[in-house]
Amino acid sequence: MGKSIVLLSGGMDSLVTAAIAKEECEELYFLHVNYGQRTEVRELRSFRKIKDIFKPKDVLIADISYLTQIGGSSLTDENIEIKDFQNANEIPNTYVPFRNTHMIAIAVSWAEIIGADKIYIGAVEEDSSGYPDCREKYFKALQKAVNEGTKKETLIELVTPIIHLRKAEIIKLGATFGAPFDLSWSCYRNNDIACGKCDSCVLRVNAFKEAGLKDPIPYEVEQNW
């Protein structure tokens, strides 16, 4: 049991991961990271609303907007267009290189100071956009770096409970926990009404349909649930 940190972007994967952590853990700590993405304000709002429901012991909101100085991703560089979903094999331009490592490094530093022994991360491997830092192989390698890069007596486990689930399974699982999907936000483009066309929206909409559930958030394009 003990203290556990949850990485909570405010998207549906991290929401369900938080719900799982709430079942499994004694004391929750929520970490939210602003990285200068287009929907930063909207995601932060989702985080705050979800936090108000889960009532973690403490929260940390960290800013890594230096990622906009690096750019090179359509999420962090306004000059690069976010494309509509394409069922291609290549990694889309929404890829933000090594993003998860930045967030997990913050969680590890925080964990070592407060004495947390678990970090929950809502990464999804197969049923996603193919980002390399969402694969189990990456998390296993990073786990070793965490072990070697912290004090001898520090034991911090990276927990990825939904990494091999399909998106529809994640939604069904979340529904069994009563996860407040209406508070979550996935759209890469918009801050008010989800576009329904970007990678993140299409993966979400299709998953809700496959799960046989209606997504409670508003979409620009009317959906047939």
Added chain:
Amino acid sequence: MGKSIVLLSGGMDSLVTAAIAKEECEELYFLHVNYGQRTEVRELRSFRKIKDIFKPKDVLIADISYLTQIGGSSLTDENIEIKDFQNANEIPNTYVPFRNTHMIAIAVSWAEIIGADKIYIGAVEEDSSGYPDCREKYFKALQKAVNEGTKKETLIELVTPIIHLRKAEIIKLGATFGAPFDLSWSCYRNNDIACGKCDSCVLRVNAFKEAGLKDPIPYEVEQNW
């Protein structure tokens, strides 16, 4: 050859590492990270002066002052006293958990965008304060996470050229390159005249003495060079 990123704090280890990189690499990129440490302003000044001499192709100055929100280290929390050097076996309270991972994650993201294939890091393992994220075992583990967490075609090597050198050897090596030690800054406490008593100062002063050289920076306590 190609593009290489150097992590340059402005301390003597990263200065010598930059000098080595300048010998070995074609095109240099310098990364400096402010993390809310007490001597942030002084280190940044050192970085800028060293940068003006080495003339890298580009620089990135990133802010990760969220580490002050986490605190728990005397470098990032003003309420924790920086102690004078003690020849103890335990890790001193200047330890900032997992700090190197934050910095290297920034370098990796930048490297993948600009197409750099080497990241130079001036970590020192034995002759240092015993920080776990300065050990070769840590860098080897992190290297695997970098390989797994970036695109298949991306190859980024973490290079730690001085990791097994003693501090005196680092100074001698830097001297052969004409490294401008007068521009570097190591003191954990002060921004103008080095205290001469903190871990970082004592390691530096002793190393200059062992190398038979005079440290060109000013100290509060007069030194017998």
